[in-house]
Amino acid sequence: MGTELLDTAAELWPGADVVPAGTAGDGRPVRARYAVISRGDTPTVLVPVESSTAAGAALRRISTASSWWDTTSRLAAGAAVRAVPALLRTRVEVRGGHDGLAEHLSAVLGTPVSFSISIGTARVNRKPVLQVFDEQGRCRAFAKVGWSENTCADVTAEGRALAAVTAHDYQHVVPPPLLARTSWAGRPVLVIGPLEPSPWRRHRRLWSPPEEAMAELSQRFSSPDGKLADSDWWHRQWQATGSLPDPVARGRFGRAMEQVAAIAGKRPLQWGAWHGDWTPWNMAITGDKVLLWDWERFETGVPMGLDPLHYVVNALNSGAPASTEGVVRALRFAAYRDRSVGGEPHVLSLLYLVAILTRYLKLVDVPGGEHISPRAVQTLIALERLTQV
Numbered sequence: 456m457g458t459e460l461l462d463t464a465a466e467l468w469p470g471a472d473v474v475p476a477g478t479a480g481d482g483r484p485v486r487a488r489y490a491v492i493s494r495g496d497t498p499t500v501l502v503p504v505e506s507s508t509a510a511g512a513a514l515r516r517i518s519t520a521s522s523w524w525d526t527t528s529r530l531a532a533g534a535a536v537r538a539v540p541a542l543l544r545t546r547v548e549v550r551g552g553h554d555g556l557a558e559h560l561s562a563v564l565g566t567p568v569s570f571s572i573s574i575g576t577a578r579v580n581r582k583p584v585l586q587v588f589d590e591q592g593r594c595r596a597f598a599k600v601g602w603s604e605n606t607c608a609d610v611t612a613e614g615r616a617l618a619a620v621t622a623h624d625y626q627h628v629v630p631p632p633l634l635a636r637t638s639w640a641g642r643p644v645l646v647i648g649p650l651e652p653s654p655w656r657r658h659r660r661l662w663s664p665p666e667e668a669m670a671e672l673s674q675r676f677s678s679p680d681g682k683l684a685d686s687d688w689w690h691r692q693w694q695a696t697g698s699l700p701d702p703v704a705r706g707r708f709g710r711a712m713e714q715v716a717a718i719a720g721k722r723p724l725q726w727g728a729w730h731g732d733w734t735p736w737n738m739a740i741t742g743d744k745v746l747l748w749d750w751e752r753f754e755t756g757v758p759m760g761l762d763p764l765h766y767v768v769n770a771l772n773s774g775a776p777a778s779t780e781g782v783v784r785a786l787r788f789a790a791y792r793d794r795s796v797g798g799e800p801h802v803l804s805l806l807y808l809v810a811i812l813t814r815y816l817k818l819v820d821v822p823g824g825e826h827i828s829p830r831a832v833q834t835l836i837a838l839e840r841l842t843q844v
Contacts, residue, residue, distance in 0.1 A: 467556045467572070471550060567590050570585035597646075598644055610645050611643045627671050682721055696708050714843075761803070778833055
């Protein structure tokens with residue numbers, strides 16, 4: 456059985472160990488008791504079992520990318536466990552160690568808490584995400600914990616983004632409440648209030664982005680129109696390109712950016728903000744509102760219209776291996792829908808590829824970068840292809 460999730464749980468109580476439930480007592484205090492939820496032989500979620508209400512809620516946690524069958528199964532499992540907690544048979548205990556993150560979060564939230572633990576699939580930004588419950592088993596918050604240099608930067612960036620975003624009012628966009636930006640054991644911790652989408656309300660046309668909400672977010676942070684070549688954003692992309700450690704990638708990307716400058720450098724653009732990772736699985740529709748989470752890629756002073764392109768590229772390529780053809784096909788579909796920034800090739804598509812490549816290429820050489828490398832390569836080829844049209 457994989458141990459990465461269990462090792463992560465132990466680190467949340469420094470000096471503790473995770474042992475199978477029923478292991479003979481050794482005099483150390485039991486810090487937490489968990490049921491292990493696995494996919495195959497790999498543990499994916501640790502569910503607190505002291506409260507059947509919390510256990511059921513953790514199991515019912517729904518991804519908006521889940522299929523109807525997965526959603527139904529999770530809801531049924533959550534209800535069953537709440538009624539019969541013994542159904543969660545594989546259990547472990549966290550023993551020993553010092554006061555941990557649970558005690559810290561209890562102090563932050565002003566009430567004793569427990570939490571479920573998940574770390575997601577292997578990827579460059581993998582980190583612990585905790586669903587936090589009070590003593591009555593009610594979900595009080597979610598907490599994200601920086602776990603590496605890269606994910607520490609992500610958690611810090613998301614806290615900063617939510618501080619800026621939640622300072623505004625919106626008609627359509629609903630970000631999570633920002634409860635605390637704190638630190639524990641030298642790690643940044645972000646505590647946010649829960650957003651509770653209906654498990655049955657889904658965006659029926661996954662390939663069609665919620666453009667009204669996207670435009671609202673971008674326009675809340677608008678700045679005067681100006682030429683691409685004169686913008687701070689364009690200068691930042693060049694700085695990011697120049698700092699890439701791989702000389703081959705740096706050279707190829709630089710030449711492609713020169714082509715983009717030749718095509719679009721003198722074109723006046725509208726400037727605003729983008730969420731940076733607005734995808735079907737990072738949002739949920741509730742009436743005319745969009746619940747939206749995972750804000751670590753939020754950025755201001757960017758060309759307006761990048762979020763719809765990112766959404767379409769991801770929606771049309773979800774679950775598929777990274778491919779140049781998939782990226783180009785999605786961008787052409789998006790460009791056909793939106794000619795507000797025209798020209799051939801579609802100018803906004805080129806700017807989107809530049810924006811996303813400055814993100815991908817700098818991650819290739821960090822720990823876990825092998826997970827993003829194929830996508831970075833295929834996206835770079837897509838930019839090269841479109842700038843040669």
